Amino acid sequence: MNLDNCPRCGRLFAKGIRDVCPSCMKEIDKEYQLCADFLRENKGATIHEVSDATGVSIRQISKFIREGRISIVNAPNMSYPCESCGTLIRDSHLCDDCRTRLTKAARTLQDDAAKSAQPDKTQNVGVSYRGLSGYKDR
Numbered sequence: 001m002n003l004d005n006c007p008r009c010g011r012l013f014a015k016g017i018r019d020v021c022p023s024c025m026k027e028i029d030k031e032y033q034l035c036a037d038f039l040r041e042n043k044g045a046t047i048h049e050v051s052d053a054t055g056v057s058i059r060q061i062s063k064f065i066r067e068g069r070i071s072i073v074n075a076p077n078m079s080y081p082c083e084s085c086g087t088l089i090r091d092s093h094l095c096d097d098c099r100t101r102l103t104k105a106a107r108t109l110q111d112d113a114a115k116s117a118q119p120d121k122t123q124n125v126g127v128s129y130r131g132l133s134g135y136k137d138r
């Protein structure tokens with residue numbers, strides 16, 4: 001049996017399928033129900049309007065969307081923040097700008113690693129070595 005502290009409330013609980021304790025899970029389910037009920041009545045609501053009306057944090061609503069518990073297909077104004085910069089997006093975890101920036105940074109790191117792995121051919125230019133045969137007479 002794995003014991004862990006709940007990341008939400010800090011209580012010790014037997015970790016199983018879920019990452020939070022049973023009492024926090026009930027609280028999360030209540031928050032989800034509040035959001036779902038509000039969205040059924042107000043299909044054009046934004047994430048900020050849902051948060052203000054229900055008292056559920058934007059972070060938790062975003063988590064509901066990413067988990068697929070709240071669908072944004074039928075909610076044209078619903079979007080959630082990019083995990084990097086906070087720009088409102090409708091799919092994925094990162095906005096296009098952050099994804100492009102991250103891809104460029106990864107390519108640069110790969111190119112730098114490839115360059116450092118190749119031996120430097122210019123280091124030994126102009127260096128000559130004498131063999132030992134010239135020193136045998138001495």
